[in-house]
Amino acid sequence: MVLGSFTIAEWLVLVQHELLLFAAAFFLLGLVDELALDCTYFWYRITGRIRTPRLRHGHGDDISSLAGRAAVFIPTWQEADVIGPTLAHMLGAWRQEELTVYVGCYRNDDATMASVLAAVRGDRRVRLVIHGADGPTSKADCLNRLYAALVKDEKRSGVEARMVILHDAEDMVDPAALSLLDRALWHAHFVQLPVLALPQRHSPWIGSHYSDEFAESHAKVLVVRDALGAAIPGAGVGCAVARGSLAALAREEGGHPFAAESLTEDYELGLRIAQAGGKGRFLRVRDEDGRLIATRAFFPSRLDAAIRQKTRWMHGIALQGWDRLGWGHTPVDLWMLLRDRRGPVAAILLVVAYALVGLITLNLGLQMMNIIELPPLSPLLLMLLAINFAGLLLRLCLRACFTAREYGWRQGLLAIPRTLVSNIVAVMAGRRALSAYIGTLRGAPLMWDKTEHREHPVLSLFGENRL
Incomplete structure (x- = not known):
């Protein structure tokens, strides 16, 4: 079948190339943001500006x-x-x-x-x-x-x-x-x-993926935020x-x-x-x-409950927050607020990424059947993909390390595949959060959509x- 001057197969190749370029470019922006935070964290650790003190009950640290x-x-x-x-x-x-x-x-x-x-x-x-x-x-x-x-x-x-x-x-x-x-x-x-989301034996994937997120966020992100003098948000507990x-x-x-x-x-x-x-x-x-x-x-240990909870977080922080709280008064606060509110954009990029996985698989199958011929990737796109892949490996490694530090090496290793669970929940919560936000703009009341x-x-x- 021909659509315009292109066949369907040629359109698939074109869409794959454009989506790859789009995703690679925006994932690179996210990678730069994460690398800046990582470098700040490790520099402050090396120089002693970030440290974890210990209570000494025999040296005046009275907890009573x-x-x-x-x-x-x-x-x-x-x-x-x-x-x-x-x-x-x-x-x-x-x-x-x-x-x-x-x-x-x-x-x-x-x-x-x-x-x-x-x-x-x-x-x-x-x-x-x-x-x-x-x-x-x-x-x-x-x-x-x-x-x-x-x-x-x-x-x-x-x-x-x-x-x-x-x-x-x-x-x-x-x-x-x-x-x-x-x-x-x-x-x-x-x-x-800090908040520690404890791993759950009966829910090693959905309930325990919170362990990885909180271990990294409350051992690195908020620590850097405090060291930089940025405003500290409340975690509710x-x-x-x-x-x-x-x-x-x-x-x-x-x-x-x-x-x-x-x-x-x-x-x-x-x-x-x-x-x-x-x-x-x-x-x-x-x-x-x-x-x-x-x-x-x-x-939450069930998928529906996890989606509801993260929908509320994303709706309140990313979508309500920019309107209710503005964008801060300092460059550091602006940086941290941008990080807080990137959830919906990240969800869109994840949808594009997983769509690309399916599209590339389809096109490779068509190429094996000699229906289409995939053109070679441009040097720019190859470079972007290589940088993003290296960045992904670094992100997975760091998440595993932060999880392992609090819960042991077994949980650290599980943190790597649990990243897929985090992404799936984020995508589904992003769709619900956007829908809920549009509803509130139209006058829908806010309700306590609490977690059981x-x-x-x-x-x-x-x-x-x-x-």
Whole structure:
């Protein structure tokens, strides 16, 4: 069949060449970005600007004392399966009397409220806050309800909290994290600790691909961001904000410090504090045994749940973010915001790349049947392909190394094929995020499209008898 002056086979060859050139050029831009970050990281490591200190309990590093009152906010919606282990472990790990844990539940979520009451066993440090509306509204709305409860308690007692810490219902906190955050806020207004997405035996591909992403992001990307003095975004868990900074945000927003119209209010929190002149820090510290002081959690183990979660991240960070937060005030902030918001573009490039794999396979088959003759690639295209291939090998190697450092060499090796899982989830989430963003532009309401949690790391690592 002839279309215009070309046969279908010739059109296939032409499309393959143009897509190859397009993909190679744009992947090269991404490679330059990653190489710049890698070079910055390794240079700072060599020169000592980036290091991971260790706590020395015998040298003044007391993990039991706090300089003031600490409030922990945990918003929930249908978290009956995990909120109990979270609270039981948190109250055992953080025994400071200056701690108050605010758990937000909706009035139509009896199961979660029952789990909270059963887990705390009368511990006066836990405050169950009932939302006056049926759930779910939004995570930020639930957080704002917790903030209102904190303000009310402060007025009643006459004592103001020194810091507010954010956690999710499925988190496993580190015993040293509370005092570490408390001390860090002497020199900062917002502090973020690393998050470790634990590998999952029953989900070695979907659930465990988060392990690779967080291991690299929270050991390299955020570390470089902190060293460069860029604004530090919140991860929603393991982050603390100075009480005065939260109050300042609340005054600007009519008493509501968390952006109810945002899907990623935690991410925005750190950036908004930086925009207001506050200082953010990312702290990567190990204890005496070399264990990373971090928040540990299981992430979605099913494909549909992983896609929903990453859709919300991409929608809120990449699509809402440019409109809500702008592009920063310094070249470093601009660079980091561009990295944060490249998700939809990366998803498009991945679609092109996988389409090319199929197209090249088809054309090679047609050439073997002597239907078409593939022309030789130009020197420019060959060079671009060679550079991109070398860059891909480097990316896979570094991801494997960062994963292996936290979880062992077996998980490090699995990180290489799990990159394919990351790409598939990113492509599917990118399509959904764009569709959802267009819907909100047309007036669709924002809903708390939360992830269901069925298992808790405390039960898997220690067993129920340790709670």
